[in-house]
Each structure stands twice: as C-alpha cells, then as structure tokens.
Amino acid sequence: MTVTSQIVNLQEEYLALYNQNEAHLLNGAPDRMNELRQEAIGHFERLGIPSNKVEEYRYTNLQPFFKGTLSIGFSNEQLGVKLGDIFQCDVPELESYPVFLVNGWYSFQNVKDFGLPEGVIMGSIAEIGKKHPELLEKYYGTAANMDRDGLIAMNTAFAQDGLFLYVPKGVVVDKAIQIVNIMTGDVDRLAFQRNLVIMEENSQARIMVCEHTLSPNKYVINSVTEVIACENAVCDIYNVQNQHNLTTQVASTFIRQKAYSNVVTNNLTLHAGVARNNVVVTMEEEHCESHIYGLYLTDKNQHVDNFSFVDHAKPDCLSTELFKGVLDDRATGAFAGRVLVRKDAQRTNAYQTNKNLLLTEDAKINSKPQLEIYADDVKCSHGATVGQLDDAAMFYLRSRGVSEAEARILLMYAFAYEVIEKIRVEPLREQIRGLVEKRFRGELDKCDSCVVCGQLGNSLTCL
Amino acid sequence: MADDQNKILDEVTGGEYKYGFHTDIETEMIPKGLSEEVVRMISAKKGEPEFMLEYRLKAFRHWQTLKAPDWAHLNIPEIDYQDIIYYAAPVQKPQLESMDEVDPELKATFDKLGIPLDEQKVLSGVAVDAVMDSISVKTTFRETLAEHGVIFCSISDAVKEYPDLIKKYLGSVVPYSDNFFAALNSAVFSDGSFVFIPKGVRCPMELSTYFRINAMNTGQFERTLIVAEDDSYVSYLEGCTAPQRDENQLHAAIVEIVVHDRAEVKYSTVQNWYPGDKDGKGGIYNFVTKRGICKGDYSKISWTQVETGSAITWKYPSCVLMGDHSVGEFYSVAVTNNYQQADTGSKMIHLGKNTRSLIVSKGISAGKSQNSYRGLVKVSKKAANARNFSQCDSLLLGDRCGAHTFPYLEISNNSALVEHEATTSKIGEDQIFYCNQRGISTEDAIGLIVNGYVKEVINQLPMEFAVEAQKLLQISLEGSVG
Numbered sequence: 001m002t003v004t005s006q007i008v009n010l011q012e013e014y015l016a017l018y019n020q021n022e023a024h025l026l027n028g029a030p031d032r033m034n035e036l037r038q039e040a041i042g043h044f045e046r047l048g049i050p051s052n053k054v055e056e057y058r059y060t061n062l063q064p065f066f067k068g069t070l071s072i073g074f075s076n077e078q079l080g081v082k083l084g085d086i087f088q089c090d091v092p093e094l095e096s097y098p099v100f101l102v103n104g105w106y107s108f109q110n111v112k113d114f115g116l117p118e119g120v121i122m123g124s125i126a127e128i129g130k131k132h133p134e135l136l137e138k139y140y141g142t143a144a145n146m147d148r149d150g151l152i153a154m155n156t157a158f159a160q161d162g163l164f165l166y167v168p169k170g171v172v173v174d175k176a177i178q179i180v181n182i183m184t185g186d187v188d189r190l191a192f193q194r195n196l197v198i199m200e201e202n203s204q205a206r207i208m209v210c211e212h213t214l215s216p217n218k219y220v221i222n223s224v225t226e227v228i229a230c231e232n233a234v235c236d237i238y239n240v241q242n243q244h245n246l247t248t249q250v251a252s253t254f255i256r257q258k259a260y261s262n263v264v265t266n267n268l269t270l271h272a273g274v275a276r277n278n279v280v281v282t283m284e285e286e287h288c289e290s291h292i293y294g295l296y297l298t299d300k301n302q303h304v305d306n307f308s309f310v311d312h313a314k315p316d317c318l319s320t321e322l323f324k325g326v327l328d329d330r331a332t333g334a335f336a337g338r339v340l341v342r343k344d345a346q347r348t349n350a351y352q353t354n355k356n357l358l359l360t361e362d363a364k365i366n367s368k369p370q371l372e373i374y375a376d377d378v379k380c381s382h383g384a385t386v387g388q389l390d391d392a393a394m395f396y397l398r399s400r401g402v403s404e405a406e407a408r409i410l411l412m413y414a415f416a417y418e419v420i421e422k423i424r425v426e427p428l429r430e431q432i433r434g435l436v437e438k439r440f441r442g443e444l445d446k447c448d449s450c451v452v453c454g455q456l457g458n459s460l461t462c463l
Numbered sequence: 464m465a466d467d468q469n470k471i472l473d474e475v476t477g478g479e480y481k482y483g484f485h486t487d488i489e490t491e492m493i494p495k496g497l498s499e500e501v502v503r504m505i506s507a508k509k510g511e512p513e514f515m516l517e518y519r520l521k522a523f524r525h526w527q528t529l530k531a532p533d534w535a536h537l538n539i540p541e542i543d544y545q546d547i548i549y550y551a552a553p554v555q556k557p558q559l560e561s562m563d564e565v566d567p568e569l570k571a572t573f574d575k576l577g578i579p580l581d582e583q584k585v586l587s588g589v590a591v592d593a594v595m596d597s598i599s600v601k602t603t604f605r606e607t608l609a610e611h612g613v614i615f616c617s618i619s620d621a622v623k624e625y626p627d628l629i630k631k632y633l634g635s636v637v638p639y640s641d642n643f644f645a646a647l648n649s650a651v652f653s654d655g656s657f658v659f660i661p662k663g664v665r666c667p668m669e670l671s672t673y674f675r676i677n678a679m680n681t682g683q684f685e686r687t688l689i690v691a692e693d694d695s696y697v698s699y700l701e702g703c704t705a706p707q708r709d710e711n712q713l714h715a716a717i718v719e720i721v722v723h724d725r726a727e728v729k730y731s732t733v734q735n736w737y738p739g740d741k742d743g744k745g746g747i748y749n750f751v752t753k754r755g756i757c758k759g760d761y762s763k764i765s766w767t768q769v770e771t772g773s774a775i776t777w778k779y780p781s782c783v784l785m786g787d788h789s790v791g792e793f794y795s796v797a798v799t800n801n802y803q804q805a806d807t808g809s810k811m812i813h814l815g816k817n818t819r820s821l822i823v824s825k826g827i828s829a830g831k832s833q834n835s836y837r838g839l840v841k842v843s844k845k846a847a848n849a850r851n852f853s854q855c856d857s858l859l860l861g862d863r864c865g866a867h868t869f870p871y872l873e874i875s876n877n878s879a880l881v882e883h884e885a886t887t888s889k890i891g892e893d894q895i896f897y898c899n900q901r902g903i904s905t906e907d908a909i910g911l912i913v914n915g916y917v918k919e920v921i922n923q924l925p926m927e928f929a930v931e932a933q934k935l936l937q938i939s940l941e942g943s944v945g
Contacts, residue, residue, distance in 0.1 A: 055534070367870075367883075368869070369885070376859035380887040385883070
C-alpha cells in the first residue's frame, strides 16, 4: 500500500507518518529490522532532517527536499512495466548477475536462481531476513550509526526492504553483481532502501550499483548500505548515479572492516538533482586497506555533496581517498572528508585528496578536508585544490593543432580519468571511461541508453 | 634507542615557565562579576566620553543574548563570567612626566621580562606600550613618533585624545556582534594600543605592546586598533606573559587593523601566557579575535604568530581582502605541550579582484596536548583571479598528543586558484639517525629538526623577536621530544 502525505513541518509529520503506519512497517519485515525501529524513531525525533546548521551538512540543506507531497510505499508493489523490456545487458564482456530494485523494493521479476557460487545468498533483505534471522541478528544495524545523523535514524525506522548479499568463507564471486535501482511511477515518491552486504573471511565480490529514474516525477531516496568485510575479504563497490534533475538522493554506505580486508568504494555521479553520498569506514582490526574514490560531473543546477569519514581505530591500516569534480553551469559541489586516527593506531597511513575544476562563473565548490590525529607514528596528508584547466597544457595542445574545444575535452577527460582508472574491474572501467568521455562531449543525454546496465533510451527519462 | 629518545623528549619538553613570577604591587580592583553597573564603572574609571559608554553598553546587552561557542576542537571547562574581576590596575601616580615616576616595582617587573621601559637603554629602537592587567603603564618614544605624525598610545588615551578616529574605526573590522568573546571584550575592554600611521609615512621604528597579567582572579581584555593610511608601513609586535597560578585566568582580546591603499601592516605576536603546569592545572584561557581589512588597493596585511603559551588558545587572525590586488599572509607556529589545547588558524576572505593570500601553519604537539589548525579560505563571486596557497603541517612529539586540521574552502569564482596541503608526521627515526651518525646528539638533532621545521615562519619575525621565539620554542619543548 502507498501512503501519500503533505509534508510541511518535516519532523512532526514524519513522526505522525511513522506512528500511523507502524503496523504496516512491522508487518512483513524481519524481527531484527523491527527491533531497531523504536529506538531509531527516537533518534529521528531528536535529530530531524539535517539543515545546513548541522556541521556535517553545512553545505547541503536537505530540509526543503523532504517537503512537499510525497508518496511512500509501505509494501512491495508490482511494477507495471516489464524490466526485461527496459533493460538489456548488451555488454558482452561485462558478465554479471543483475538484480533489480524498484522504488527501494526488491523486484519480483528478478530471476529466482542467479546461478551464484555455492553458499552465496542474494535477495530481498525482508525475505532472507526471515529465513536466516541469525545473519541479521549478528550484523544488521551494527555499522550504520543512527544516533548522529537524522537521515540514518529515519532510514532505520522506515526501511522495509533492500538487497541482501551474503558471501560465505573463501568464496570468490566470479562475475560482478549488478544492482539496478530504479525509481518509477506516476507520483512523487519518497523511498527508503536498506542493503546489507556480508563478506565472510577470504571471500571476494564486486558490486556495481546503477541508479536510475524512469519517469519524470520528483524522487527522494534515502538509502543505507551496510558492508561487513571480515578477515581477508575483498570487496569493490562501484556506484554509478545517472538520475534526472528532480531527484534527491542520500546514499550512505557504512563499512566495517576486519583484519587484512580490502575495500574499494567509488561513487561516480554523472547526473543527479541533489546527491549526497556518505561513506563511513571503520577499521576495527589491524592491516585493513580502504580506498574511497569519487567523481562528480555536474552541470545545470545540480548539487553533489560527498562526505567521507574514515575511522582508523586500529594500527597498521591504510586509507586513500581521491575525489575529483568538474562543475559546469550553476552547479554546486561540496566535499567533506574526515580522517580520524585514534590513540594507539600507530603506523597509520591516510591520504586524502580533493581536486575541483570550476568551468563557469556561477559554479561553486566548498571543500572541507579534515585530519584528526591522536597517534604520532603516522603518515597522513590531505590536499584540496580548486582551479581551472592548466594554461600551459592547453597551449601545448593548441600548438599541436588541437582545437580549443577538443583540447578542453581532452584535459577534462584526463582530469577525470585519475578516478576512473581506479576501477578494478576492467570491462566496467572501459564502459565508464566511454561514458565519461561522452559526457564531456555533450553526447551523453539522460535519454541515452545506459551503457553500463543497458537501460534503453526512453523519452520519459529525458529531463 | 626509542627509550633514549623518549627520555630526551621528556627532558626537552619538561621545561619550566620562566615568567611565572608575581609582582607584589598595590592594585586597584573592582568587585567580581559582570553587570551593566560594572561596565559603567569601567567606563567612568577611564573617564571615557559618552559615545564609548554607549558602545560598551550596546555590546554588553548583545553579549547577554549570546552563548559561548562550542564548535572548536577544544575542551573548555565552564567559565563563570561572574567570578572574574573585570578591572584591575596597578596604583600609580596619575600622569607620568618622566621615567623616574614609574613605580620602581613596576619597572623592575618589565625589566625582569626583558622589556625596556627606559628609553635611554634601548638600543634596538623599539617603541613599547606596556600594559599591566587593565591599564597601560607606559608608552615609550611617543614624542619621537609624533614628529613623524605617527600616533602610538594606549587606547584609553586615544579615546580621549582622538575620539574622531576611534569613532570611525573602532568596531569597524570586528563589530561587537561578531562573536561571544568580541561582544564581551567590547563591553569591558580596559586598555591596549592605538596606532595611526598617516599618509605616506613609513614608521621609523618597530612598535611593540607588551601585555602582562599580574593580579589574581582577573581577566584581561585588551583592545588594539591599527590604522594605516595610504602608502604607509608599520611593523607591530605583541608579547604577553602571566604569573604562574593554579587558577585559570581569562584573556579575551580584539585586534583590528585597517589598511588603506598601498599600505602595509605587519603584525607579529609571540604569545607566551602561562600555559598551566604539567598536570594541566592553571593557565590562561586565550580567546582572541584578530582581524584586518585590506581596504585599499594594493594593500597588505601580514600576520605572524608564535603561540607557545596559554592553557587554551582560540584564535583566528583573519584578513578581509577587499581592495583589488590586496595581499594577506598568515604565518603561524603553534606549540602545545602537557595539557595545552590550541585551536588556531586563519581566515582569508577574498572580495577584491586579483587578491592573493598565503597561509603557512606549523603545529607542534607534545605531551598530552591537542593542537588544531582551523582555517577558512573564501573566494566570493566577484573576486576574480584570487589566488591562495595554504600549507598546514603538524609535527607530533609523543604518542599521547593530537594534531588536527580543519580547513574550509568555499570557492564561488571559477578564476580562483586555491590549494591546500596538510601533512602530519613525527620526527623520522631516519632523520635522527642521520644526525647521530654525524655526531649530533639525539637531543640536539631534535632541536635542529624542529628549528628547521619552523624556520619558514620564524624568518618572518623581526630579528629580536625571532631570537626570542627560537628560545621560547626550546623552552616550550624542553623535555618532550620522543
């Protein structure tokens, strides 16, 4: 069932919405998810939707986007269109296990048997949570800290479904897992999605997430992903955002890392209305490695805010961060990176870089790289730059007969490539490379087919 | 090897505060507490004109509506603003005609601090304004400076003698509504220095103010105002010390600088308030608002600070680059040891075209101290071709201290070129090994490396100050290198 409500005062109405629909929320969701709801709504009552008064949301006031007439689905509704007709994975080299989620719900149209390696469990968190309550009991809600951020509390209180992935000990998932998140329907919608990824010891998986919008309505998405990487686990998460300008997305990824685990996250924002990406990494044991990357190419009135927090709680860990942005038209961007090296987390290496290109007079960027260090035997650095294309490089290209327009594209593309080359899945890297180049050439339209997940062109998506 | 180093570090950073003495001098004080009555009393004691009292009262009323800021990376104990004496002055004859009339006890105090109040003895030719607790004791070289048209006097005198200038400039850079401590200072400020450099004058000597807290239970609230007219230049120094006490004393100052076309002001601080003992007991709480405005085209402000004292430092010397082609610079060394906490940095607000700014901040933390750099570089939409480079390095001596960096970059103009770099590390064992190998003891090696690390900033200080600063660094770090 879908409830539509008019939101003006945020907190009060969302609280009322929760109270009125608590029965629906509790119905059908696994016990562990329901257990946390009461506490979560308490935190939400205290914290609310962050405005720019909250230090961590200083450059992104989300309150206006959560207002208005929004519909929330409290049960899994069948989608009218056939997903198979819209999406065709026509990238032969890029073999993957595709999974579709519609408006935050696991789609019934997904294949029943993915042919995944033995022991791997993938599916709806609501469904699997009931079959394997012990897994949720052990991990659900352990990474996503809800007492500091009102949006995380809100997600924990409202979310009913999402993707669940469990990779058992020693299993290497051969092909990439491709998660396609679709927002569709003919009403303005608010969706909550809650994903949980559990990587047992010595396991490996690569996950690609594609974010899409299929119809020209206003969408507000509040999604939380928890990743638990046990000893020696290797996990890559690539997130390609390609949504229309009416979308507001808050995507929070919380990663708990155990000894010798290695995690890569890469948020590639090609198109979005307002996007806020949170990446929170906690290094709970020694010798973890974490790489956090982000690329944002924005134009028109888009706003992208990347926030990252790396908690070096134990010694001998490594973290690198690289965020690059190209801002065109009236686009605004923000970056905030916080590295915390706790007492006794000796021999920590943490590097953080944020580089931005401003292309027009109206584009704007706010950057806030932060280091908080309580141990002495560390190597930590951060750097942030804002500038334009290098005149010398431009001259070099021009002197070799490259036209100015072409030279600009080449230089911007080279600027962005530093992030793209960090993608560890080669076919995907190639796809994204092509996509970004097209984006710079102005050939990539929201109407185009998505070369990554094979979404076909559709006039409805043209915005 | 590591043990040895730790021992030497402990020795190096365990130095004593040598300005911790107390002068026994008759002091006039008003009762504890802060109210409108107290503000009126301070104003009356200083014989101020009506406009000053009005200003103070406005500030006080505004202050009452404010809450103490808590955003800094500092652990500030609750301060009871009613438990502080807001005015304390050494009793002395009202008008000083010559040096002989300065209370010998007072003179001895400043001699002990190495501050020459006696003009004959001065070799370096630095004009000094000495401020003890709430009042200015003596300003040297006033006459020599007056010949050049330079006004250098205590702010209390300036209020009476140059009310027009005070009316025009006081509060024009840091309005009383700026922040909690600025409002407090505007309400109760007692003394400080006023400097006015007229058009085209290059101030013939360095100007210096020396601040000393002496009385117990008092707070010090000084106010400095520097105005540099077109094509003028001045270099201004500021030093501060306080006796060693178990209680915490509050110091909330405001420094305002106004620089007109093509003028330049260089402001150097060696801050050495009592930092508290090695268990973190006592020490000065230092909450300072320093801001300069480059009003004219091609104007320049340069801040240099060496911060070694204070239990808590909360200080962000800033430049508002309003004139086209104006330049702002900030050089800082902040040393924290034992339980000291510092949250300091700079703000560079680019408003004019072709403005440039440079931030060089070197933090050194030892003991159980916390040292943060917090800075803002803001390029407004109209500030075409703004250029900024910031470098914030932190050096950790010991594994119980913290070093933090919180830069904010807000860029709204595409022709801006802004770079920020920060690194955090400890003294490398390879560096020490290299020195050892060449016959330099570990202790000397550490001294050498620290000195090299801060050189870039120390080089900006006038020579006498540079020597003092270097000595201070050695004392502050005595017993802490590991």
